[in-house]
Amino acid sequence: DLVMWRDVSKSAFIFGIGTFVIISSSYTRDLNISFISVVSYLGLVYLASIFLFRSLIRRGEIDRSQDYVVGEEEAIWVLKLVLPYINEFLLKLRALFSGDPSTTMKLAVLLFVLARCGSSITIWKMAKLGFFGVFIVPKVCSSYSTQLTAFGTFWIRRFRDAWESCSHKKAVGFAIFTLVWNLSSMVARIWAVFMLFVAFKYYQHSLMSNEWTEEVRNEDSWQGQRQGRRTTLTDNRKQKKTF
Numbered sequence: 115d116l117v118m119w120r121d122v123s124k125s126a127f128i129f130g131i132g133t134f135v136i137i138s139s140s141y142t143r144d145l146n147i148s149f150i151s152v153v154s155y156l157g158l159v160y161l162a163s164i165f166l167f168r169s170l171i172r173r174g175e176i177d178r179s180q181d182y183v184v185g186e187e188e189a190i191w192v193l194k195l196v197l198p199y200i201n202e203f204l205l206k207l208r209a210l211f212s213g214d215p216s217t218t219m220k221l222a223v224l225l226f227v228l229a230r231c232g233s234s235i236t237i238w239k240m241a242k243l244g245f246f247g248v249f250i251v252p253k254v255c256s257s258y259s260t261q262l263t264a265f266g267t268f269w270i271r272r273f274r275d276a277w278e279s280c281s282h283k284k285a286v287g288f289a290i291f292t293l294v295w296n297l298s299s300m301v302a303r304i305w306a307v308f309m310l311f312v313a314f315k316y317y318q319h320s321l322m323s324n325e326w327t328e329e330v331r332n333e334d335s336w337q338g339q340r341q342g343r344r345t346t347l348t349d350n351r352k353q354k355k356t357f
Contacts, residue, residue, distance in 0.1 A: 117252050129249050136242050215316035222312065226305050 117230075119125045184192075211220055255262070280286060295303060 117248055118256065119249075119253050125249070131137075132245050136245065139238075215312055215319050217317060219309065219312050222305070222309060 115121050116125050116128055160287060277283070294306070298306065
């Protein structure tokens with residue numbers, strides 16, 4: 115309800131508070147949180163709390179701890195609780211890295227962008243982008259999905275028509291490839307070659323799937339025609355018998 119702005123007053127209140135916090139914090143130095151520093155500070159807080167608890171509250175008590183912290187029953191219970199989520203995560207991860215051409219192409223683009231821009235991405239930037247994205251993207255997509263789809267389809271058709279009407283496709287393609295190749299780095303060149311190979315495999319896979327569907331349709335139509343002929347022959351035989 116908050117994300118889709120069904121209750122406008124509540125969504126506007128939460129969005130306004132979040133925007134005010136983000137804008138006010140932008141005047142300070144950006145937060146660069148390190149995972150090692152966070153874990154170390156949490157360990158220090160836990161260590162200090164345990165020391166104060168043992169020194170001030172439970173003074174003189176003997177710590178009669180067992181030889182183990184987690185028993186077999188607790189471990190089995192935790193494993194049964196966590197195992198379905200682990201299996202679901204591993205199945206999705208295996209589907210992403212399955213080697214399918216279309217999935218590989220999408221994931222390779224995402225990983226390459228994250229690898230190139232990962233050094234400039236911090237936790238605070240991700241929190242800010244996530245906050246604004248959660249409150250803006252779903253509502254815009256649900257309200258203007260038809261207009262956005264029509265706009266994208268229009269420009270895709272325009273580019274396709276322009277490319278089909280071009281009389282020097284090979285020269286234009288070679289010029290674009292040469293320009294991008296000369297302006298890109300070595301890592302980008304290796305990634306571009308890999309993406310071209312994946313696109314070629316995707317093209318082959320789509321051709322094979324289209325041929326297979328055409329064969330299945332032809333076989334179904336041939337079987338339908340054959341069954342129709344059989345029905346007509348049986349009907350003719352029945353008519354002859356009646357005569």
